[in-house]
Amino acid sequence: MLNIDLHCHSTVSDGLLTPTQLVEHAAARGVEVLALTDHDDIGGLEEARKAADKNGVLFIDGVEISVSWRGQTVHIVGLGIDPADPQLVEGLSTIRQGRTMRARNIAAQLDKFGIHGSFEGARRNAGNGLIGRMHFARFLVEQGYAKDVRTVFKKYLVKGKPGYAPHQWVSLSEAVNWIRSSGGRAVIAHPGRYKLGKDALEELLLEFQTLGGEAIEVVTGSHTFEQSLLFANHSRRLGLLASRGSDFHGPGESYFDLGGMPPLPANCAPVWHDWSGLM
Incomplete structure (x- = not known):
């Protein structure tokens, strides 16, 4: 298999x-x-x-x-x-513009809670990539607010928590x-x-x-x-x-390493069932 x-x-x-x-x-x-x-x-x-x-x-x-x-x-x-x-490229470009706005809103929410510098910290973690909640999570771990990124999400970044910022994505x-x-x-x-x-x-x-x-x-x-x-x-x-x-993000941050998940249960039709050379 x-x-x-x-x-x-x-x-x-x-x-x-x-x-x-x-x-x-x-x-x-x-x-x-x-x-x-x-x-x-x-x-x-x-x-x-x-x-x-x-x-x-x-x-x-x-x-x-x-x-x-x-x-x-x-x-x-x-x-x-x-x-x-073209349609996919243009659509994704629109979403990425919205991601920058959301990042600033998350930082503003954390500022209100007394956690400052989070936008700069998240941007540093993102490097040249998009700023996402995971980058804020890593910043908060670095600053000692939680032991790991999973804890950050539960304590700070989900709905009802200090760093949550609602955002309207695409339909x-x-x-x-x-x-x-x-x-x-x-x-x-x-x-x-x-x-x-x-x-x-x-x-x-x-x-x-x-x-x-x-x-x-x-x-x-x-x-x-x-x-x-x-x-x-x-x-x-x-x-x-x-x-x-796996939804792998990196060593130490994911439930499973790449390829480390169980197989699909029996009698499921795999998404790759008609991909050339895979069945």
């Missing part, structure tokens, strides 16, 4: 490794098929593809798009996209349309993370499918074993394809 990881991040968004380092790490971990899915940015794909060619890894062009759905942020992964597609239909227009396959990322009741989750899945979405992440870093079984059942019941991805 091939070791396939279809969700990870580089320094282009909020990962710790450059695209080249990420691919080299994946190869060392025995990953045979890898998708780079940076948040709202495809700037690392060319570098990653070159590194994959050198390291014998089959590379899939990807992205993770931020979506607002009924007041909640949902992430949609695009797999097998065309990074040169679900826009994200799915951009992915499909570029020849890609749309996947709901880590569905178990969203605070949705049973009925709302069903409505999200059905709306996503109606719009042309094709898959859900069944095995992913933040899913428990029970959640993987639950979403495997959802994928079979609705005829959605099943994806597998």
Whole structure:
């Protein structure tokens, strides 16, 4: 069975490794098929593809798009996209402009709580990439406000906490349309993370499918074993394809290392079922 990881991040968004380092790490971990899915940015794909060619890894062009759905942020992964597609490129550019505004709003909220210099600290952590919540989390760890980034998110950066800043992302239909227009396959990322009741989750899945979405992440870093079984059942019941991805951000910050997740549960149709040479 091939070791396939279809969700990870580089320094282009909020990962710790450059695209080249990420691919080299994946190869060392025995990953045979890898998708780079940076948040709202495809700037690392060319570098990653070159590194994959050198390291014998089959590379899939990807992205993770931020979506607002009924007041909640949902992430949609695009797999097998065309990074040169004009509609996708323009749409992602619009989101990135909004990310800068959100970063300043997060910093303003932390200022009110007495935590100063967070925008500069997050920007330093981001380097030349987009500033995201993970960069604020790393700054707060550096300053001693929490022991690790997971604790920062729980104490400071989620809804109802001091550093939370609401933001309106793109719609679900826009994200799915951009992915499909570029020849890609749309996947709901880590569905178990969203605070949705049973009925709302069903409505999200059905709306996503109606719009042309094709898959859900069944095995992913933040899913428990029970959640993987639950979403495997959802994928079979609705005829959605099943994806597998670590959501790796860097050593010490992720639930699973690259390629270290369990296999897909039995009787799921893999998102890669019709990819040449993989079945």
